[in-house]
Amino acid sequence: MNRFIGKTVLVTGAGSGLGRATALAFAAEGASVVVAGRTRASLDETVRLIETAGGTAAAVVADVTDSEQVRHLVQESVARFGGLHIAVNNAGILRGSGPVADVCEEDWDAVLRTNVTGVWLAMKHEIAHMRGNGGGVIVNIASNLGAHLRIPDAAAYITSKAAVSALTRATALDHIHEGIRVNAVSPGASDAPMSLRPGETEAERAERVKSQNPLGRLAGAEEVAAAVLYLASPEAGSVVGTDLVVDSGSSA
Numbered sequence: 009m010n011r012f013i014g015k016t017v018l019v020t021g022a023g024s025g026l027g028r029a030t031a032l033a034f035a036a037e038g039a040s041v042v043v044a045g046r047t048r049a050s051l052d053e054t055v056r057l058i059e060t061a062g063g064t065a066a067a068v069v070a071d072v073t074d075s076e077q078v079r080h081l082v083q084e085s086v087a088r089f090g091g092l093h094i095a096v097n098n099a100g101i102l103r104g105s106g107p108v109a110d111v112c113e114e115d116w117d118a119v120l121r122t123n124v125t126g127v128w129l130a131m132k133h134e135i136a137h138m139r140g141n142g143g144g145v146i147v148n149i150a151s152n153l154g155a156h157l158r159i160p161d162a163a164a165y166i167t168s169k170a171a172v173s174a175l176t177r178a179t180a181l182d183h184i185h186e187g188i189r190v191n192a193v194s195p196g197a198s199d200a201p202m203s204l205r206p207g208e209t210e211a212e213r214a215e216r217v218k219s220q221n222p223l224g225r226l227a228g229a230e231e232v233a234a235a236v237l238y239l240a241s242p243e244a245g246s247v248v249g250t251d252l253v254v255d256s257g258s259s260a
């Protein structure tokens with residue numbers, strides 16, 4: 009399929025995992041992709057993978073917790089490829105494990121700042137461009153942990169991702185009349201770095217997940233990316249403010 013020919017797509021957190029898989033999937037369908045994150049080398053590797061496959065991409069270093077850097081990121085995306093039609097706000101971190109009373113202030117602040125404020129700042133600057141340029145589409149990456157499912161010892165992350173789900177719906181209501189369609193994808197444990205426990209191998213993770221969800225396996229990164237591409241595509245034209253769960257049945 010070539011659903012995104014002529015479109016400029018911005019993906020944050022695209023130097024690894026789900027962000028990289030999403031950037032590759034958009035490029036494979038004809039989009040020009042701007043990949044963003046804090047680490048130049050991993051972004052350059054994503055660009056290399058896209059170009060090797062015959063696609064078009066550019067890397068822009070930006071920290072989503074810094075408003076000025078995000079404003080510059082949007083400006084650069086428009087300058088590189090002429091416009092910004094689709095944005096995937098995927099950058100996120102997982103910190104602050106343990107029971108609520110034992111979470112330290114630094115971890116709490118970092119998780120909320122990156123996962124919630126980072127998504128808000130990204131949308132703020134993306135919408136500032138889109139609203140004056142014919143509209144656009146935004147897909148935020150939340151999680152099944154949050155609005156859909158809770159587990160022990162992950163309250164900061166769970167709180168942040170519930171907020172991403174709520175922020176997505178609130179933003180959809182605020183901006184659909186300007187032609188900006190906003191939705192979220194909520195992955196469960198996926199074949200991407202964040203689902204690995206400290207020191208765990210991929211084989212050990214696969215074994216652990218077998219008994220942890222009804223499907224008995226991780227969601228593939230390309231399966232999560234496919235959900236993002238659907239929401240960004242014209243086929244989802246009347247899908248507004250939804251939160252598509254891709255979690256192997258964990259929250260069914």
Ligand SMILES: NC(=O)c1ccc[n+]([C@@H]2O[C@H](COP(=O)([O-])OP(=O)(O)OC[C@H]3O[C@@H](n4cnc5c(N)ncnc54)[C@H](OP(=O)(O)O)[C@@H]3O)[C@@H](O)[C@H]2O)c1
Nearest residue numbers: 021024025026045046047071072099100197198200202203
């Ligand atoms: N993997 C899963 O099982 C799973 C499940 C549910 C939801 N999710 C969500 O999916 C998203 C991607 O997860 P993943 O597994 O692919 O994790 P990952 O490989 O750690 O990717 C996260 C990306 O975000 C970037 N990032 C972190 N902080 C940033 C900041 N302040 N500014 C800009 N970029 C930043 C990181 O790059 P730099 O460090 O270089 O900036 C990294 O490339 C996250 O939002 C995560 O919460 C993942």
